[in-house]
Amino acid sequence: MKIQRCKGMRDLSTAEMTVFRLVEGICRDVCSGWGYQEVRTPTIEYLHLFTSAGTLTPGMLGKVYSFLDWDGWSGERVVLRPDGTIPVARLYTESLQGRGLARLFYAANIFIFEEVGEKTRERWQCGAELIGAGSAMAEVELIALSLEVLKKLGLKGVELRLSHAGLIKALLVKLGLSPEEQNKMFDRILDGDAEALAEVSRESPEVGNTLRPFLSRKGQSPGFLRDQRALLARSVPEISPHLDDFLKTVALLDELGVKYQINIASGAGFEYYTGMIFQLFIGKEKVGGGGRYDALIPSMGGGDVPASGFALYLDRLMDLAKSEAIVGPVARRVLVRVKSGNAMKEAFKVADNLRRAGYTAELDLDGKKTDLKWVIEVQSEVPTFTLVDNVKSRRVDFETYNEVLKQMEGEGGDKDSPA
Amino acid sequence: MAIKIALPKGRLLRKTAAVLQKAAWGLDEYHSNMGFYRPRSEKFPDVLIRVFHEKDIPIQIAMGNYDLGICCLDWIEELLAKYPSSDLVKVRDLLYGEGALYVASTSVPGDLRQNGAPIRIASEYPNLAETFALRKRMSRFSIFPVWGAAEAYPPENADMVLLSAKAGEELADYGMVPVSKMLDFSAFLIANRNSWETKNLDKLVASICDTLPEVEKKATVREEVGQAGIKARKRAVKAAGDTVRLALPDGHQQQPTVDLLNRACIEVDDYPSETGNRRPKINIDGVTVKVIRPQDMPLQVANGNFDLAITGRDWLTEHLDQFPSSPVKELLDLKSSRVRIVAVVSRELSVDDTGGLRQLIAEREEPFRVASEYVNIADKYARDNHLGHYRVIPTWGATEAFLPEDADLLIENTETGRTIARHNLKIIDTLFESTGCLIGNAGTVSDSAKNRRIEALVKRLRAAVEDI
Numbered sequence A: 001m002k003i004q005r006c007k008g009m010r011d012l013s014t015a016e017m018t019v020f021r022l023v024e025g026i027c028r029d030v031c032s033g034w035g036y037q038e039v040r041t042p043t044i045e046y047l048h049l050f051t052s053a054g055t056l057t058p059g060m061l062g063k064v065y066s067f068l069d070w071d072g073w074s075g076e077r078v079v080l081r082p083d084g085t086i087p088v089a090r091l092y093t094e095s096l097q098g099r100g101l102a103r104l105f106y107a108a109n110i111f112i113f114e115e116v117g118e119k120t121r122e123r124w125q126c127g128a129e130l131i132g133a134g135s136a137m138a139e140v141e142l143i144a145l146s147l148e149v150l151k152k153l154g155l156k157g158v159e160l161r162l163s164h165a166g167l168i169k170a171l172l173v174k175l176g177l178s179p180e181e182q183n184k185m186f187d188r189i190l191d192g193d194a195e196a197l198a199e200v201s202r203e204s205p206e207v208g209n210t211l212r213p214f215l216s217r218k219g220q221s222p223g224f225l226r227d228q229r230a231l232l233a234r235s236v237p238e239i240s241p242h243l244d245d246f247l248k249t250v251a252l253l254d255e256l257g258v259k260y261q262i263n264i265a266s267g268a269g270f271e272y273y274t275g276m277i278f279q280l281f282i283g284k285e286k287v288g289g290g291g292r293y294d295a296l297i298p299s300m301g302g303g304d305v306p307a308s309g310f311a312l313y314l315d316r317l318m319d320l321a322k323s324e325a326i327v328g329p330v331a332r333r334v335l336v337r338v339k340s341g342n343a344m345k346e347a348f349k350v351a352d353n354l355r356r357a358g359y360t361a362e363l364d365l366d367g368k369k370t371d372l373k374w375v376i377e378v379q380s381e382v383p384t385f386t387l388v389d390n391v392k393s394r395r396v397d398f399e400t401y402n403e404v405l406k407q408m409e410g411e412g413g414d415k416d417s418p419a
Numbered sequence B: 001m002a003i004k005i006a007l008p009k010g011r012l013l014r015k016t017a018a019v020l021q022k023a024a025w026g027l028d029e030y031h032s033n034m035g036f037y038r039p040r041s042e043k044f045p046d047v048l049i050r051v052f053h054e055k056d057i058p059i060q061i062a063m064g065n066y067d068l069g070i071c072c073l074d075w076i077e078e079l080l081a082k083y084p085s086s087d088l089v090k091v092r093d094l095l096y097g098e099g100a101l102y103v104a105s106t107s108v109p110g111d112l113r114q115n116g117a118p119i120r121i122a123s124e125y126p127n128l129a130e131t132f133a134l135r136k137r138m139s140r141f142s143i144f145p146v147w148g149a150a151e152a153y154p155p156e157n158a159d160m161v162l163l164s165a166k167a168g169e170e171l172a173d174y175g176m177v178p179v180s181k182m183l184d185f186s187a188f189l190i191a192n193r194n195s196w197e198t199k200n201l202d203k204l205v206a207s208i209c210d211t212l213p214e215v216e217k218k219a220t221v222r223e224e225v226g227q228a229g230i231k232a233r234k235r236a237v238k239a240a241g242d243t244v245r246l247a248l249p250d251g252h253q254q255q256p257t258v259d260l261l262n263r264a265c266i267e268v269d270d271y272p273s274e275t276g277n278r279r280p281k282i283n284i285d286g287v288t289v290k291v292i293r294p295q296d297m298p299l300q301v302a303n304g305n306f307d308l309a310i311t312g313r314d315w316l317t318e319h320l321d322q323f324p325s326s327p328v329k330e331l332l333d334l335k336s337s338r339v340r341i342v343a344v345v346s347r348e349l350s351v352d353d354t355g356g357l358r359q360l361i362a363e364r365e366e367p368f369r370v371a372s373e374y375v376n377i378a379d380k381y382a383r384d385n386h387l388g389h390y391r392v393i394p395t396w397g398a399t400e401a402f403l404p405e406d407a408d409l410l411i412e413n414t415e416t417g418r419t420i421a422r423h424n425l426k427i428i429d430t431l432f433e434s435t436g437c438l439i440g441n442a443g444t445v446s447d448s449a450k451n452r453r454i455e456a457l458v459k460r461l462r463a464a465v466e467d468i
Helices: A014-033 A085-096 A136-152 A165-174 A179-190 A196-203 A205-216 A222-232 A237-255 A314-320 A341-356 A401-410 B010-022 B054-063 B073-082 B126-135 B168-173 B193-198 B202-209 B251-263 B294-302 B313-322 B354-363 B375-384 B418-422 B448-466
Strands: A044-046 A078-080 A102-111 A122-131 A158-164 A276-282 A285-292 A307-313 A332-338 A359-363 A374-378 A385-389 A394-398 B004-008 B048-052 B068-072 B088-093 B099-105 B119-123 B141-145 B160-165 B177-185 B187-192 B244-249 B287-292 B308-312 B328-333 B339-346 B368-372 B390-394 B409-414 B425-434 B436-441
Touching: A014 A102, A014 A122, A014 A136, A014 A314, A044 A085, A085 A102, A085 A122, A085 A307, A122 A136, A122 A314, A136 A158, A136 A237, A136 A276, A136 A285, A136 A307, A158 A165, A158 A237, A165 A179, A165 A196, A165 A237, A179 A196, A196 A205, A205 A222, A222 A237, A237 A276, A276 A307, A285 A314, A307 A314, A332 A341, A341 A359, A341 A374, A341 A401, A385 A401, A394 A401, B004 B010, B004 B054, B010 B054, B010 B068, B010 B187, B048 B054, B054 B068, B054 B073, B054 B088, B054 B187, B054 B390, B068 B073, B073 B088, B073 B126, B073 B177, B073 B187, B088 B193, B088 B202, B099 B126, B099 B168, B119 B126, B126 B141, B126 B160, B126 B177, B141 B294, B160 B168, B160 B177, B168 B177, B187 B193, B187 B202, B244 B251, B244 B294, B244 B448, B251 B308, B251 B436, B251 B448, B287 B294, B294 B308, B294 B313, B294 B328, B294 B436, B308 B313, B308 B448, B313 B328, B313 B339, B313 B375, B313 B425, B313 B436, B328 B448, B354 B368, B354 B425, B368 B375, B375 B390, B375 B409, B409 B418, B409 B425, B418 B425, B436 B448
Parallel strands: A332 A359, A332 A374, B004 B048, B004 B068, B119 B141, B119 B160, B244 B287, B244 B308, B368 B390, B368 B409
Antiparallel strands: A044 A078, A102 A122, A122 A307, A158 A276, A276 A285, A285 A307, A374 A385, A385 A394, B068 B187, B088 B187, B099 B160, B099 B177, B308 B436, B328 B436, B339 B409, B339 B425
């Protein structure tokens, strides 16, 4: 019987892992460049971290891997991390509270049960959280940071879509829904149901007529929001503060020359969002998203700390990223072969020296033909070393390791051999 | 291949038997709850019929062990709540066995979303209870899965229960008010998805459906549950902090427990109770008694809902195998209700020990199926004995009926071994011997008066046991 991997789970092959590390490395480098520091939270958390009102939508909670662990006699369940932001907010509340501004980033796997299709149930994401800053500039920093990562990955055609959770909530109140219905509708919108808002606005014709243009139109400049404010300020005064908040961010993006599209109804994201929401698309593929979540840390007892953040979906970026664009330096590989039995110690020493010199040195274990350019054969009698060049089918003997190295360096490494 | 159908024991047996009689199935032995698990049909002699505990049927259908089954919607939804992609098709509402699932409480609860101490929900339907908690956006909750007697838990031992009742009024008898109605249910004909798509089940399905009234039942209007008209019965005042809470078992263990209490000169009024009273009075000051399922006691003691409980070592072991860090411990061997927990296979199998089992498993492709009421004991047994690629099938009694078709190994309790022999099965291993035992919480009790009471009670019971 052949043992298979668990349904919905994915192996990353050696080639995929190479791309993964490169993509992750670019995320890490860019985040570090902006002053973000890496954190890692545990894979398992208490379920109640995610069930607290205002953290995850019931739609998402219905898909978490929750179970009773060895301590589960209390009846409280634990869960495989279904989201990256909430644990980081928990970590901040638990150990960084009171330290002021924190720029944190992580690369982590999250687990979401998907019933159908090819979707994998374990996904990788890289996220940045900017905790302790409530300004529009902070939001723009995150957007610029995420765009820089995508640019460094060589990705073109990135579309930035903006919405605003506070604005959506204010509109839902205006649409005359009960608090329960408002919550449900907000969750539907966040779960990606772009039709939800249009649907209720039809049911409430009076308000609907005023709001429909706002909900259906898409804007690409602060002018759009200003027009809406002029139009709605009198009939729906409640939305003004949210519109103003949104305008500040949008105006800054304009100043920086960042292109975006405003689409209020498409606010897909997390229930913990309270302000600006952004989504990143390449073609039809969503590759990341983020937003402001000022209520999350207070709800965990972490004090009145504003925060915002984003996550990029590593699995999708791996598929999209042109590997040529992100290829890093590849170590030159050399095979070290023991020609006579008692030269083993010398072979280990040569391999060790090669590694110090920046080569990848592999010991030959099976004596089979290799497709590597360089092979160094080691024997106990002089001449101790034979350098085999498989590309030029040439063999040269040397007495010392340094001569071998010199010869290889002189030939310019093994750039014609497969990496 | 022969068509296989799973029929329910218990609450649905009588009406299911009536439907099948109307459908002229001519069943030879599907009329009582006693020990017959393999009825035959005159009309459909080729059809393989097995009788299961109702709760087992959706699992058997979803796993594909059976093509068709009859059980109530509550158990179907309980399975689907946790495993929504199960291969189970609801074929037809059979319009009998009606009831409803209610979430109930002794008082109307406040804001469920608040942070703070977890809200405790006791239920035979833990998956649906979790769905309810998530839907209500409870931020912290603990689900206590129970084997039964959920209605006995509030208000001291649970804040809410999810239970089945014929009507909301029934809850008033338990002194509770409905918080929410989760589901109206009745008996359903269900099918395995693959069988439904590939096998010819039409004759069987038609014969059952032809007996039903033509019109489908009208969908019941979702009853908004209010508090009007139903008043919560006043509960006994909350037990003082130094009161010792003792859990006594219902079911088979009642008689040996009564004998023990008699020997210890402890009087408990109305136990066993003919009226289903779960709160009998005890003649010791500072001690209260509740009657619950022995299966549920270790978890309740671990959670500090009870200080002492009389259960079986089998259920204590089951609990500790699942939660090794649990603070529950055995205080006293009551030396009653002696059974052996054994590993059982079909007599047809040429296997006599665990070594033989391992060899058998190594030679086969499909996973090895272990059926048991003791899911965690069975799991540990399979792990400890390196049974390779195995699956544990949880059952709710009548486990002998699973061999040989629907499981390969049982972990069962037996007193004499006669039931096992009668079902053409054999014992290949004894895991341990189980007797009644008194359990308590190893965590320290801060109240010294309470501690003295616990010690005094244990001492009295110990003397009674040693008296034998």
